[in-house]
Amino acid sequence: MMLELRGVTHRWSDTAGQAQGWIAKDLNWQVSRGETVALLGSSGSGKSTLLRMIAGLEQPQQGDVLWADEVITHLAPERRQFALMFQDFALFSHLSVQDNVAFGLREQGLGKAAARRQAVEALTSMGLANRADASVWSLSGGEQQRVALARAWVTRPKLLLLDEPFSALDADRRAQLRDEFKTWIRAHDMTCILVTHDEADARAMAERAWRLQDARISQLW
Amino acid sequence: MTPSTRRGLNASHLVGWVPLLFILVWAVLPLARLGWEGWLQVQDMGWSLLWQPWQDAYLRGRVLWSVAQASASTGLALVLGVPIGWVLVRWHFWGRQWVVRALMLPFVIPTLVAALAVMALWGSWFEQGPVLLILGNLFFNLCLIVRGAMGGFDSVSASRLAAARSLGATPWRAFWRLEWPTAKPAVWAAACLVFLYCLSGFGLALLLGGQAWATAEVEIYTRVAHDLDLPIASVLALWMLLISGLVVAVYARLSLSRVERLRGDRVPVRMARWGNGAWSVGLSLLVLLALNFGPLAALLVRALQASPAAWQHAWGDEAWLALGNTLRFTVLGVSLAAVLGAMHGWAARASGWWRAMGMAPLVTSPVMIAFGLLLLWPQWLDQLWVLVCAYALLAIPLVAAPVAQAVQQVSPRWVDAARTLGATPWRAFWRVVWPQVIPSWRRGLAFAAATMVGEFAVTLLLSRPEWLTLSTYIYQLLGRPGALNAQAAWVMSASLMALSLLVFTLLDVRSNTKPESDARSK
Numbered sequence: 001m002m003l004e005l006r007g008v009t010h011r012w013s014d015t016a017g018q019a020q021g022w023i024a025k026d027l028n029w030q031v032s033r034g035e036t037v038a039l040l041g042s043s044g045s046g047k048s049t050l051l052r053m054i055a056g057l058e059q060p061q062q063g064d065v066l067w068a069d070e071v072i073t074h075l076a077p078e079r080r081q082f083a084l085m086f087q088d089f090a091l092f093s094h095l096s097v098q099d100n101v102a103f104g105l106r107e108q109g110l111g112k113a114a115a116r117r118q119a120v121e122a123l124t125s126m127g128l129a130n131r132a133d134a135s136v137w138s139l140s141g142g143e144q145q146r147v148a149l150a151r152a153w154v155t156r157p158k159l160l161l162l163d164e165p166f167s168a169l170d171a172d173r174r175a176q177l178r179d180e181f182k183t184w185i186r187a188h189d190m191t192c193i194l195v196t197h198d199e200a201d202a203r204a205m206a207e208r209a210w211r212l213q214d215a216r217i218s219q220l221w
Numbered sequence: 222m223t224p225s226t227r228r229g230l231n232a233s234h235l236v237g238w239v240p241l242l243f244i245l246v247w248a249v250l251p252l253a254r255l256g257w258e259g260w261l262q263v264q265d266m267g268w269s270l271l272w273q274p275w276q277d278a279y280l281r282g283r284v285l286w287s288v289a290q291a292s293a294s295t296g297l298a299l300v301l302g303v304p305i306g307w308v309l310v311r312w313h314f315w316g317r318q319w320v321v322r323a324l325m326l327p328f329v330i331p332t333l334v335a336a337l338a339v340m341a342l343w344g345s346w347f348e349q350g351p352v353l354l355i356l357g358n359l360f361f362n363l364c365l366i367v368r369g370a371m372g373g374f375d376s377v378s379a380s381r382l383a384a385a386r387s388l389g390a391t392p393w394r395a396f397w398r399l400e401w402p403t404a405k406p407a408v409w410a411a412a413c414l415v416f417l418y419c420l421s422g423f424g425l426a427l428l429l430g431g432q433a434w435a436t437a438e439v440e441i442y443t444r445v446a447h448d449l450d451l452p453i454a455s456v457l458a459l460w461m462l463l464i465s466g467l468v469v470a471v472y473a474r475l476s477l478s479r480v481e482r483l484r485g486d487r488v489p490v491r492m493a494r495w496g497n498g499a500w501s502v503g504l505s506l507l508v509l510l511a512l513n514f515g516p517l518a519a520l521l522v523r524a525l526q527a528s529p530a531a532w533q534h535a536w537g538d539e540a541w542l543a544l545g546n547t548l549r550f551t552v553l554g555v556s557l558a559a560v561l562g563a564m565h566g567w568a569a570r571a572s573g574w575w576r577a578m579g580m581a582p583l584v585t586s587p588v589m590i591a592f593g594l595l596l597l598w599p600q601w602l603d604q605l606w607v608l609v610c611a612y613a614l615l616a617i618p619l620v621a622a623p624v625a626q627a628v629q630q631v632s633p634r635w636v637d638a639a640r641t642l643g644a645t646p647w648r649a650f651w652r653v654v655w656p657q658v659i660p661s662w663r664r665g666l667a668f669a670a671a672t673m674v675g676e677f678a679v680t681l682l683l684s685r686p687e688w689l690t691l692s693t694y695i696y697q698l699l700g701r702p703g704a705l706n707a708q709a710a711w712v713m714s715a716s717l718m719a720l721s722l723l724v725f726t727l728l729d730v731r732s733n734t735k736p737e738s739d740a741r742s743k
Binding site for chain 1: 648
């Protein structure tokens with residue numbers, strides 16, 4: 001197993017720090033290398049929080065996150081090499097499209113020119129070469145989505161985490177992008193976790209799927 | 222709260238301690254020393270001294286008049302400013318953009334210039350006294366309310382407004398039940414600031430009110446600088462600190478309320494036409510012209526009408542000394558504030574309490590700070606760094622407030638995204654947060670520099686002959702007899718106004734953000 005959640009227990013807290021409902025109760029979950037799995041759940045079920053725990057942006061109150069049998073619960077997010085694609089894409093508005101994509105490459109120590117070159121290559125393969133110098137505000141929803149994927153993918157992460165990536169799109173664009181994403185992920189042999197509330201997204205992209213409900217996880221297929 | 226967030230907060234507080242320590246040394250300690258002086262005097266002369274500002278009819282009159290003129294100015298600014306703010310947000314007309322920009326003018330106009338500008342336009346109708354003082358207060362503060370109201374009304378959601386209308390609300394009911402409640406926190410926060418500025422304002426009260434209508438601030442200055450009556454000055458300062466402190470607490474509470482608008486959900490601006498919006502636009506412009514832009518134009522006319530001899534007299538050796546000192550003190554003070562203000566702004570985003578502490582120098586009377594410094598370190602008052610640190614203290618909130626606001630607006634998800642893309646917390650700050658903050662920081666610096674160029678209250682109290690600045694030079698000219706000196710004061714005021722605007726424009730030239738700062742000199 002590549003990714004494993006072992007005995008994860010977590011309650012969400014309100015702004016005053018008071019513990020409220022459960023997100024996970026002694027949760028155990030495993031994801032194999034190279035597979036795309038979906039995590040389904042209704043709004044507020046805690047699936048995004050679970051994804052943030054895997055990314056290292058939050059830490060479970062109890063239990064561990066493991067990668068290749070190594071405990072990474074307290075490893076800083078930048079040292080995990082997992083890329084998270086956010087629901088609202090979180091593109092940096094002060095950077096151009098190509099500099100957004102080059103961001104992670106620069107953090108890996110690549111020079112500016114080389115990072116930009118690789119970013120443009122990634123954008124070209126996404127059909128966005130002509131938008132490299134554009135501002136992110138000028139992009140359509142679908143284009144922003146593809147830039148966000150390119151930014152996450154170009155650093156060659158060990159694990160790709162997608163948080164409701166299609167929720168902002170209309171039905172036609174959604175189906176088209178789902179296919180594009182699926183092709184991409186398979187072509188690059190990536191391990192991927194897709195968080196969604198839409199079963200159609202999960203069925204279209206994932207080989208296996210789980211549902212997070214009442215702080216418990218159960219396999220759907 | 223996650224451990225990483227907690228680490229972030231701790232780091233913020235560490236950064237924030239440096240400016241906070243500076244504020245502690247240069248604002249809190251002098252004020253505490255002032256309080257201690259009051260306490261000593263009370264112990265020395267008995268408890269009756271503490272109640273003297275309320276028992277003595279003259280002193281009670283000063284305190285009550287301070288509160289009354291601040292309340293009247295705030296009330297008038299609200300009555301005039303809220304409708305103007307609504308009109309400027311909802312109606313489009315030719316030159317609207319320029320009017321909105323010009324609303325920033327009073328923020329960068331030095332106090333003495335403002336006082337002379339108000340005198341230039343209204344001085345022939347009104348004597349020194351309450352009307353002129355309230356007109357002066359409105360010159361500065363009407364724009365503050367207008368800007369607050371604009372921000373508030375601009376955050377009204379178009380879809381919610383449409384929903385209210387479709388549920389049967391008339392335009393007036395929709396305004397009253399939806400628009401006003403949305404805008405209210407911003408308007409009340411601005412009103413608190415206006416009240417504080419009017420209460421603790423010094424330059425306007427000194428020049429426009431005169432001794433007969435002296436506010437408590439002017440009374441404190443007179444007792445310290447002319448009568449050497451420290452006991453009464455100290456207890457009067459204590460009471461004024463208490464009143465200001467209460468209003469600051471309300472302001473801190475209100476300024477933490479934030480209104481979220483859905484992205485792209487702005488109420489569309491309509492074109493004003495005859496019979497449809499033109500009257501409200503015309504009335505708004507007339508009020509702004511009379512109270513804000515008119516006085517500045519009148520001042521320019523007065524300066525241009527001055528004789529060549531007056532210009533020559535004004536720009537003598539003293540003026541060049543004053544100009545050199547003004548620029549030197551501004552550069553030194555603002556450089557220090559640039560670093561400390563940015564540090565405080567970063568730390569303040571994490572805590573309302575922290576933010577309120579940074580506001581302290583802005584809402585505390587400079588007269589009291591200078592008075593406290595006089596008592597605290599009398600042996601160092603001939604050192605230039607004391608004046609520079611006092612300048613920096615007054616400039617810190619002007620830099621910190623927009624920085625804190627900008628940092629708060631940076632989406633936490635951007636930082637998360639940067640972290641998952643391999644950036645350390647420091648790199649995420651440097652590459653994602655700071656570039657977003659720079660325009661606001663520059664804007665804050667521009668405000669700070671323009672304000673420091675015209676600083677008056679602290680300079681007047683700590684001033685030495687060799688530290689003459691343009692503000693104190695103008696004040697000296699006003700105190701000298703003869704028409705030539707009076708004309709020279711008009712000339713120097715216009716020159717100081719030009720310098721403030723030049724400094725602001727030069728620093729603000731690359732900043733494209735909306736003006737954030739609600740602060741200006743007193």
